Amino acid sequence: MHQIHPQARTTPSVRAEITGSTEGTGVLARRFGISDETVRKWRKRGVEGCMDRSSKPRGLAWKATGEERAIVCHLRYATEFGLDDLTFVLRHFLSHLNRDSVWRLIMIANLTPADSL
Known part of the structure; x- marks a missing residue:
């Protein structure tokens, strides 16, 4: 199980609630103390995108020959x-x-x- 980032404003369960809710963006933003933009972001990602992802780089920006x-x-x-x-x-x-x-x-x-x- 992934550890929740200490400064994260939302948790996977809150994100799932946002994606499954039919309430307005502003209502959800006020309820969870986040911006409208964040609500729209999680709705766009959908239920599958609610889990935290690794922040580890997927590859090096430069590789030596x-x-x-x-x-x-x-x-x-x-x-x-x-x-x-x-x-x-x-x-x-x-x-x-x-x-x-x-x-x-x-x-x-x-x-x-x-x-x-």
């Missing part, structure tokens, strides 16, 4: 640089890589300076 991963891993192994130093060097020839991207590539490879390629 195999060549880029190899460069990061090889440079990390060869220099034993920390994350900030490694990012600084990589930005000179792979300018689209930021600190988070480099960290993600290192974690995916699970590379520490003592590892060998």
Whole structure:
């Protein structure tokens, strides 16, 4: 069972009541302390859309190529640089890589300076 978000103004049961009600939008909005827009949103989604969904991203906005991963891993192994130093060097020839991207590539490879390629 999903945990209800602590700042959620509606619960799955309230949403189901909204979608099944024939009362006016304004009446339901006042009753539940939400905006008319929220009532219309839940009515549009229907009964099937009343449950909370995961907010986890479905995919990464950017993925590194195999060549880029190899460069990061090889440079990390060869220099034993920390994350900030490694990012600084990589930005000179792979300018689209930021600190988070480099960290993600290192974690995916699970590379520490003592590892060998």
